Amino acid sequence: MTIHVERGPRNIVVTQGNNALEARRQALVAGAHELRTRTLADQASTAAVAALAAANYFDTLERALASTPEGASFTTTDPAVALNEGEANTSETLRSCIRTNEAPYYRWLGPAADPASRADVERADAKAAFAVGKTSMTIRPDDLNLDFTLQDALDNADLVVLHDPQGSGFALDVGLQLPVSRPITLMSHPRGRASIRATAQMDALITQADTNLIIGTGLQGLHLDCNDFAAHGLVIQRGKAWIIDDIDVTGFLDTGMILGKDGASGAYCYEHQISRLTIDGGIAKAQAGTHPKRGIGFLDGATDNKLWAPVVSYVSDYGIDNSSGGNNCIASAHVYGPCDYSFVAGGECEFIGCFADTPRIAGYLITGERTQIIGGKVFANIGALGYTPEAEAFRFDMPHQITIIGVRLRNLGYDFNAIAPSDTSTVFGLAYSAVTTVSSRRNWAGQSIRTSGAYGAEFRAGSPAGQRASMILHDENDKSLWRLGKDNSSVSGNNSGADFDFDSYDDTGAFLATPLSMTRTGTVQVMGTYSAPFRLGALRMWNNSGVIYVKQGSNPTSAVDGTALGPTT
Amino acid sequence: MTPSINLTSYRHADWGGSDGSEIVAFLGEDLTQAHFAWSFADRAGGNVLLTLEATTEGLQGLVARYEPDYVHPVSGAVVGATLLIPQIDRETLLALDTPGETGADIVLFHTLYLTRDSGLKHAEFAGNFRIMQGAPN
Numbered sequence: 064m065t066i067h068v069e070r071g072p073r074n075i076v077v078t079q080g081n082n083a084l085e086a087r088r089q090a091l092v093a094g095a096h097e098l099r100t101r102t103l104a105d106q107a108s109t110a111a112v113a114a115l116a117a118a119n120y121f122d123t124l125e126r127a128l129a130s131t132p133e134g135a136s137f138t139t140t141d142p143a144v145a146l147n148e149g150e151a152n153t154s155e156t157l158r159s160c161i162r163t164n165e166a167p168y169y170r171w172l173g174p175a176a177d178p179a180s181r182a183d184v185e186r187a188d189a190k191a192a193f194a195v196g197k198t199s200m201t202i203r204p205d206d207l208n209l210d211f212t213l214q215d216a217l218d219n220a221d222l223v224v225l226h227d228p229q230g231s232g233f234a235l236d237v238g239l240q241l242p243v244s245r246p247i248t249l250m251s252h253p254r255g256r257a258s259i260r261a262t263a264q265m266d267a268l269i270t271q272a273d274t275n276l277i278i279g280t281g282l283q284g285l286h287l288d289c290n291d292f293a294a295h296g297l298v299i300q301r302g303k304a305w306i307i308d309d310i311d312v313t314g315f316l317d318t319g320m321i322l323g324k325d326g327a328s329g330a331y332c333y334e335h336q337i338s339r340l341t342i343d344g345g346i347a348k349a350q351a352g353t354h355p356k357r358g359i360g361f362l363d364g365a366t367d368n369k370l371w372a373p374v375v376s377y378v379s380d381y382g383i384d385n386s387s388g389g390n391n392c393i394a395s396a397h398v399y400g401p402c403d404y405s406f407v408a409g410g411e412c413e414f415i416g417c418f419a420d421t422p423r424i425a426g427y428l429i430t431g432e433r434t435q436i437i438g439g440k441v442f443a444n445i446g447a448l449g450y451t452p453e454a455e456a457f458r459f460d461m462p463h464q465i466t467i468i469g470v471r472l473r474n475l476g477y478d479f480n481a482i483a484p485s486d487t488s489t490v491f492g493l494a495y496s497a498v499t500t501v502s503s504r505r506n507w508a509g510q511s512i513r514t515s516g517a518y519g520a521e522f523r524a525g526s527p528a529g530q531r532a533s534m535i536l537h538d539e540n541d542k543s544l545w546r547l548g549k550d551n552s553s554v555s556g557n558n559s560g561a562d563f564d565f566d567s568y569d570d571t572g573a574f575l576a577t578p579l580s581m582t583r584t585g586t587v588q589v590m591g592t593y594s595a596p597f598r599l600g601a602l603r604m605w606n607n608s609g610v611i612y613v614k615q616g617s618n619p620t621s622a623v624d625g626t627a628l629g630p631t632t
Numbered sequence: 633m634t635p636s637i638n639l640t641s642y643r644h645a646d647w648g649g650s651d652g653s654e655i656v657a658f659l660g661e662d663l664t665q666a667h668f669a670w671s672f673a674d675r676a677g678g679n680v681l682l683t684l685e686a687t688t689e690g691l692q693g694l695v696a697r698y699e700p701d702y703v704h705p706v707s708g709a710v711v712g713a714t715l716l717i718p719q720i721d722r723e724t725l726l727a728l729d730t731p732g733e734t735g736a737d738i739v740l741f742h743t744l745y746l747t748r749d750s751g752l753k754h755a756e757f758a759g760n761f762r763i764m765q766g767a768p769n
Contacts, residue, residue: 066637066656067705068756
């Protein structure tokens with residue numbers, strides 16, 4: 064290939080060709096272009112100047128002057144451009160100028176030569192982008208009227224910036240396939256959020272299973288308007304370590320965002336970092352009872368993903384459904400609106416500081432193994448949504464090794480249960496601590512762990528030898544009143560030690576007495592002093608130095624205020 | 633305005649050289665006393681992997697030669713030209729790191745700089761330099 068470089072009076076002609084004939088042809092084209100630019104720009108009178116100038120757009124006047132030869136035209140929105148009357152281009156209107164050889168080294172060509180809009184420039188850029196191997200593109204909705212689509216942009220550019228200053232949105236009549244040959248970044252222009260709007264039935268923005276495993280695609284600052292057409296907004300069946308940030312999905316018919324795929328075949332979707340998702344099922348739909356099924360779904364093949372601070376509202380069945388995914392971590396999530404289950408916890412997932420807000424049936428449906436629920440709260444604002452919730456905090460369906468720590472339960476239903484297994488569920492290995500309830504019609508006393516069918520229920524508390532394992536009942540200020548459980552005597556053989564105590568506390572919360580205790584071999588002991596006698600109906604009975612006394616009807620006033628039954632000395 | 637020019641080479645073959653067809657013709661100028669430097673980086677603004685500078689004919693680098701009888705490709709007039717002949721040896725191309733994907737091209741970013749006697753340094757053109765894998769030999 065021969066490249067010809069010719070420096071004429073402030074112009075450059077570059078030709079490329081495999082032979083002289085091809086070089087001549089390209090040179091003619093380029094030469095004609097340069098000639099036309101100079102001639103028409105000097106006349107400064109036709110729209111053709113604007114078109115030619117628009118092809119040479121610069122962000123700043125300084126860059127334009129540094130890059131434009133004398134006699135050639137350019138455009139810029141720089142407010143520093145001086146207009147005829149001397150005022151500056153404060154409106155930042157796109158201005159056509161010609162490069163001169165005298166200070167200030169440019170001249171505004173006048174309003175007739177100004178391109179109609181900035182879009183003209185960007186369309187010109189977009190048209191040329193693929194041909195010159197651009198790796199990034201900025202696209203406006205108007206650009207989609209050209210001979211390429213948004214899909215073309217994703218298929219060719221590594222960085223696609225959607226710029227929608229008019230807010231008209233990017234219309235989609237088929238689902239937008241994220242590339243499976245390389246990672247890309249799809250994002251909104253920093254000056255405004257762009258909307259991708261479905262106009263036909265589809266899944267809006269997707270990758271499918273059984274494709275290349277692409278690492279590191281980025282999605283940022285997008286509004287996916289499913290527009291009551293698309294079943295799902297964002298669907299990622301295959302990918303690794305994507306950065307997904309600040310996405311909101313509305314108008315979907317089924318699920319706002321899906322990671323993985325039902326059945327898992329070919330789906331590998333893991334190690335994504337997902338933040339600031341907003342999934343809105345639509346309050347109007349919710350009131351009409353036609354809201355979509357699910358906010359976010361972690362399905363088969365979705366593992367080791369981190370989901371930070373999502374907000375899901377007004378879906379019918381599941382807010383964040385992790386029934387199939389494994390080892391996912393969901394933090395600071397807020398699910399509100401009357402869905403059946405705010406969260407569904409499958410295998411080995413973590414919910415940290417999540418807020419189950421107004422669930423219909425339960426805050427958490429726990430179906431897998433080794434789930435951890437740490438902090439956060441379950442809340443049902445009775446009546447606020449026009450229904451009476453019968454919410455449980457945690458509904459278990461065949462789980463085990465579950466840890467629930469420090470969750471705040473508030474305003475749940477009248478007969479709600481903190482923990483409620485399904486009819487066929489066996490719960491074991493549950494660590495459940497520091498769960499508080501506030502403002503419920505029933506507090507802890509009204510709650511229970513219950514089972515049904517052929518399954519029993521157990522509370523378990525274990526401690527090493529010499530240490531108590533107890534349940535303490537206290538007042539609303541945590542002042543102890545009663546303690547019952549294993550005492551602090553060690554097992555010492557012959558079934559002795561580790562006896563059962565029933566202790567009481569005084570008004571200050573200090574230990575008072577042990578009214579009742581029993582050994583494991585069956586010996587029962589009560590206090591039995593005259594001030595704390597053992598009662599059989601109205602009969603008081605106590606021990607006074609080896610003599611049993613009884614008294615009917617009222618408490619004794621001294622150790623001998625009764626009838627001595629013996630033994631006598 | 634610095635033109636964008638994309639170039640192509642093959643990994644198992646020399647690129648350019650006096651027997652090749654990769655020639656830059658500066659029409660109407662004798663630039664044999666100027667300094668040329670042709671940089672090849674892993675990306676625009678990235679690490680420079682290779683720089684071609686003045687050398688003797690047949691070796692890797694740049695050879696600038698003025699031909700007073702060179703014909704203008706458009707007008708047909710004899711205008712003379714400085715012919716800049718680049719050469720990259722195949723050993724150099726083979727030594728470049730290959731992408732992880734088998735058969736994938738290596739795409740570098742190139743810029744040709746011209747420094748005149750006045751000290752002014754200009755970028756003549758820039759663009760992608762695509763190294764095709766081809767069939768190994």
